[in-house]
Amino acid sequence: MEHRRFFIDLVKYWLSVGASRALPRLKTGIEVVFLLLTYKGYLRPDASALEVFGMHGLWHTKYYLKYIGHLDIFEINKTYSRLSRLALGTRKVSFYHQDSLIYLSETERKYDLVVADTPVAGGFFEADGLPRFWKDLIQVTAPRGIVIFNVLTEFVSSNRSFPTTVMKALHGRRLRDFFFVPRNDVMCYGVVVLDD
Numbered sequence: 001m002e003h004r005r006f007f008i009d010l011v012k013y014w015l016s017v018g019a020s021r022a023l024p025r026l027k028t029g030i031e032v033v034f035l036l037l038t039y040k041g042y043l044r045p046d047a048s049a050l051e052v053f054g055m056h057g058l059w060h061t062k063y064y065l066k067y068i069g070h071l072d073i074f075e076i077n078k079t080y081s082r083l084s085r086l087a088l089g090t091r092k093v094s095f096y097h098q099d100s101l102i103y104l105s106e107t108e109r110k111y112d113l114v115v116a117d118t119p120v121a122g123g124f125f126e127a128d129g130l131p132r133f134w135k136d137l138i139q140v141t142a143p144r145g146i147v148i149f150n151v152l153t154e155f156v157s158s159n160r161s162f163p164t165t166v167m168k169a170l171h172g173r174r175l176r177d178f179f180f181v182p183r184n185d186v187m188c189y190g191v192v193v194l195d196d
């Protein structure tokens with residue numbers, strides 16, 4: 001099942017790269033996020049990044065590798081973890097076949113950039129729309145670092161106070177910037193840039 005998913009998504013990845021070369025205005029949501037972070041001057045090209053639910057790395061990880069210096073990628077499924085080595089290569093990436101949530105809770109102020117897609121299993125969001133382990137995502141982020149998380153677009157549009165909720169939930173850190181970028185028909189990326 002994982003291998004089939006991998007080959008289908010590899011074909012989709014190359015199709016999207018080909019389409020984007022032919023029509024440069026075609027960008028995926030994650031590319032728009034990284035273009036904005038670069039233009040706004042928030043992202044250093046040598047940034048050290050963490051992705052906590054890596055899968056095979058073809059849905060969005062492979063698109064942003066060129067914008068960063070190094071990535072630690074965590075994936076609990078052994079087959080996906082192995083396949084992600086094929087997809088991403090080992091030049092810029094370290095692979096961890098382990099539970100990222102435990103690692104998150106034990107690590108402080110280490111990464112310039114933290115990416116949290118959903119783990120797919122239920123219970124990802126708190127009632128206020130934030131990831132359940134939001135505090136740990138903030139804690140693992142270095143001073144002036146960036147957190148990219150997934151949120152349901154419907155939740156953002158029907159809860160006007162959501163941006164305020166995010167701003168209040170920084171656990172003592174100050175906010176430099178905060179914006180949303182659509183990912184697909186139902187999800188968007190929330191991008192938090194810390195000031196300290």
Ligand SMILES: C[S@@+](CC[C@H](N)C(=O)[O-])C[C@H]1O[C@@H](n2cnc3c(N)ncnc32)[C@H](O)[C@@H]1O
Nearest residue numbers: 053054055057058059060075076099100117119
């Ligand atoms: C939706 S996929 C992520 C897709 C990937 N971020 C991308 O866009 O290319 C979610 C993945 O998280 C993994 N996962 C779930 N819980 C995890 C945990 N506690 N630690 C590490 N990986 C986990 C699942 O095995 C699954 O492959």
